[in-house]
Amino acid sequence: MQAWQNFYEMLGGAGATLLGLLFVSVSMNAQIILGSTHMQSRRLAEQAFQNYLAVLVVALLVSLPTIGHESLGYTLLSITAIWSGWALVRLVSTLRNPIIGDTRRNVVRRYLATIGGFGLIAYAATSLAFGKGDQNTFIAVGAMLLLISATIASWELLTKVAEDKFRAEK
Numbered sequence: 505m506q507a508w509q510n511f512y513e514m515l516g517g518a519g520a521t522l523l524g525l526l527f528v529s530v531s532m533n534a535q536i537i538l539g540s541t542h543m544q545s546r547r548l549a550e551q552a553f554q555n556y557l558a559v560l561v562v563a564l565l566v567s568l569p570t571i572g573h574e575s576l577g578y579t580l581l582s583i584t585a586i587w588s589g590w591a592l593v594r595l596v597s598t599l600r601n602p603i604i605g606d607t608r609r610n611v612v613r614r615y616l617a618t619i620g621g622f623g624l625i626a627y628a629a630t631s632l633a634f635g636k637g638d639q640n641t642f643i644a645v646g647a648m649l650l651l652i653s654a655t656i657a658s659w660e661l662l663t664k665v666a667e668d669k670f671r672a673e674k
Contacts (some may be wrong), residue, residue: 507521507640508566508640508644509567510565511644512562512563512566512644513563513567515559515562515563515644515647515648515651516559516560516563516564516567517557517563518555518559518651518661519557519559519560519563519586519651519654520590522562522651522654522655522658523553523556523557523560525658526549526552526553526556526658529661529662529665530549530659533665536665536668536669537549537661537665542612542668543603544605544664545605545661545664545665545668547594547598547603548657548658548660548661548664549657549661550593550594551594551614551615551618551653551654551657552654552655552657552658552661553654554587554590554591555618555621555650555651555653555657556650556651556654558583558584558587558621558622558647558650559647559650559651559654561583562580562583562625562643562646562647562650563647565579565580565583566640566643573632573635573638574632574633574635574639575631576629577628577629577630577631577633577634578629578633579629579630580625580626580629580632580643581626581629582631582632584622584625584626584629585626587622588619588623588626590620591615591618591619591622592619593638594615595612595615595619597612598611598615599611599612614643614653614656614657614660617650617652617653617656618649618650618651618653620646620649621645621646621647621648621649621650621653622650623645624642624643624644624645624646624649625642625643625646627639627642627646628640628641628643628646
């Protein structure tokens with residue numbers, strides 16, 4: 505794990521910074537993002553928030569100086585099971601109750617990277633928990649997928665807010 509320390513510090517820093525920027529964006533545009541008529545914006549913000557937070561937690565856990573491989577594996581497995589379950593619930597909910605302007609294809613594309621990221625982390629965590637080797641590469645790629653997915657959701661949120669503001673001004 506020591507060889508990966510700088511990577512996870514950078515990953516955690518990026519996740520924390522982008523999470524902070526998301527907080528600022530949501531607070532500056534709370535009416536547009538959290539309003540009852542803006543479910544797509546709310547879902548985008550929620551997905552970005554959950555993914556940035558997951559990246560931050562994974563980076564913090566992997567960076568713990570005294571955590572063993574087995575403990576890390578069980579902890580990551582527990583966390584990813586809960587988070588991926590919640591991502592699946594959000595996906596199904598969004599597909600069952602589609603929002604005007606958001607196609608099913610976009611929804612599935614957006615959630616695929618999230619579920620794939622959690623899947624890679626869960627795979628690596630299982631290997632660590634059962635002593636089948638160090639799978640840092642899978643944890644790293646999974647966390648990067650979550651970071652990328654959150655950033656895409658944040659970008660879509662930003663463009664959606666800009667569109668809503670532009671329409672309101674007309």
